[in-house]
Amino acid sequence: MARITFDDVSLTLEGRQVFGPASLVLDDRRVGVIGQNGAGKSSFLRLMAGLIQPDSGRVLLGNSDVFKDRKAALAGIGVIFQNPDHQILFPTVVEEIAFGLTQLGASKAAAHDRALAVLQVQDRADWADRQCYTLSGGQRHYLCLMAVLAMEPDVILLDEPYAGLDIPTSARLHRQLDSLAQSLVMITHDPALLADYDRVIWIDDGLVKADGVPSEILPPFKAEMERRGAC
Numbered sequence: 001m002a003r004i005t006f007d008d009v010s011l012t013l014e015g016r017q018v019f020g021p022a023s024l025v026l027d028d029r030r031v032g033v034i035g036q037n038g039a040g041k042s043s044f045l046r047l048m049a050g051l052i053q054p055d056s057g058r059v060l061l062g063n064s065d066v067f068k069d070r071k072a073a074l075a076g077i078g079v080i081f082q083n084p085d086h087q088i089l090f091p092t093v094v095e096e097i098a099f100g101l102t103q104l105g106a107s108k109a110a111a112h113d114r115a116l117a118v119l120q121v122q123d124r125a126d127w128a129d130r131q132c133y134t135l136s137g138g139q140r141h142y143l144c145l146m147a148v149l150a151m152e153p154d155v156i157l158l159d160e161p162y163a164g165l166d167i168p169t170s171a172r173l174h175r176q177l178d179s180l181a182q183s184l185v186m187i188t189h190d191p192a193l194l195a196d197y198d199r200v201i202w203i204d205d206g207l208v209k210a211d212g213v214p215s216e217i218l219p220p221f222k223a224e225m226e227r228r229g230a231c
């Protein structure tokens with residue numbers, strides 16, 4: 001199982017500490033991240049993916065610093081953002097999937113072939129030459145998932161992957177994610193999705209407020225959210 005270490009990590013944005021200081025080790029197969037809007041969950045995920053530099057401390061995937069060693073981070077960690085439109089860069093589906101593979105060092109031809117193979121396995125071979133903008137929001141989400149799966153990372157980070165998806169699409173995506181061998185770290189506002197996770201981390205005001213198994217963390221979280229909602 002992949003191991004991500006936060007070693008006394010802090011992040012300040014525009015003069016405000018939005019995350020940390022926090023030290024923790026993530027080596028569980030299914031980790032949920034919960035917290036209110038603005039609590040720092042996305043910042044936590046971005047730090048984990050090496051997309052932003054902490055002001056202090058470091059984040060390691062195995063022994064590699066994810067911010068400094070981008071190659072190791074790209075190979076080991078896949079990210080699916082809340083809004084697929086922030087992620088999709090290329091006109092066609094096959095190009096979008098192939099891009100990540102070229103980033104990992106594959107030749108253009110090999111990446112193209114591998115992207116076609118992934119589409120085939122996912123029963124979406126007919127999407128290869130489709131223009132990404134002609135896909136629906138749910139289909140674009142699915143494309144992002146396929147692009148990440150093609151890269152075979154050890155860990156997949158998901159920022160509210162079901163936001164904006166209809167019930168059948170989210171159920172399908174949920175089944176897909178559930179069946180993956182990789183470690184997942186998922187931010188969600190829906191605690192029910194985390195009931196059978198191995199671990200839940202509650203982020204509050206940039207700090208780890210609670211960290212444990214779902215049965216320990218979710219009931220007090222729900223009670224606290226209801227209490228804050230009632231104020």
Ligand SMILES: Nc1ncnc2c1ncn2[C@@H]1O[C@H](COP(=O)(O)OP(=O)(O)OP(=O)(O)O)[C@@H](O)[C@H]1O
Pocket residue numbers: 013014018035036037038039040041042043044
């Ligand atoms: N680029 C930025 N510059 C300044 N402040 C930022 C920036 N990005 C985020 N923040 C602030 O950092 C804090 C944490 O934001 P973050 O997006 O990590 O929260 P979140 O828990 O993911 O929220 P949500 O549930 O609303 O997505 C917020 O107060 C936000 O305003």
